[in-house]
Amino acid sequence: MTKFMLKCFGLVTILLFGVLFGIQKAHFEMDELKGSPQESVESSSNPSMKQEESKQNHASASSHDIKTKQETLSKIDSFNVFSALGQRLTSWISSAFGVMISIFGVIISEMLAVFSP
Template sequence: MVKFAFKCFVLCSVLFFGVLIGMQQANEGMIKMKGYNDPELQGAFQVENKQTGDVQASILGNKITSQDLKGKQEKLEQIEAFNIFSQIGKQIATIVSNSVAAFLESIAGWINELVR
């Protein structure tokens, strides 16, 4: 299950970055087709280094800064939401894991009795 989730994550990441690269290539093609650089045509992904040493990125025109990410992380830590479905899922997983382990141990014991 973990391998499947990892493969899906990698595949989605590759496809996402492929779309961004395709949009960037389309933007460059439009600039070449126009024959001049139009300041209103922005790239899909831009990274800017400021004089203060900060790095600012923008994806599809939305600016992303490290301060935004820190603020969002602090907000998530403050929420500390309790998800009842997550807790129920964890309990069911524990029960199923323990029951399967007990079942396999009993089968292994039964096979050992037959072999002796």
Template sequence: MKMFMLKCILLVSILFIGVLMGMEKANEGMHNLKGQDAGLESPLSIKKDSGGDVEASVLGKDVSSSDIETKKKQLQEMKTFNFFSSIGKSLADSIRSLMEKLVNLIASLI
């Protein structure tokens, strides 16, 4: 019995080390496949000025807070209709009202 347990523990540990080595090899292969170099810039960079202003660039394009505000206003003005969103809201409202009625019914019985 002791030899069996020793063999099992040895086999599991060898397999575990093999899995870890395989994961590391796959990681290296993914980096080679992507062609990542150490000299590439990150897609998102955020910098703070001495005055406390924050400058951000996404994929090399500068982004400011005023751009974000104008886009937010544009999205609010569009008022697009989403069929699935309206179905979800009506379903949630009906379930909420059903549960409220059920709770009120149970509370009246108690």
């Protein structure tokens, strides 16, 4: 019994650390897609920079960031095998339930027609 409990505890801890690692990795990936907030803080905290230079730098940085973000999003959108499988499975299940409901409706209407005077 104790061996079983130790094995279960070991598996649960491994799975817990795996989940926590996955959440942390997803958080860092989302921060990378958004862009680092440190860049905007550093540029706003430097008052000696002229306003025109900061606008030009911001415009060039944002257009470059937008292009890189669009490229990364297109790469991410190209790999959606699980999403496509989920959509197909959902459509199959919804159509199966629709057919079952229509069959039950026909059966109930036929039963009511038989028992009606």
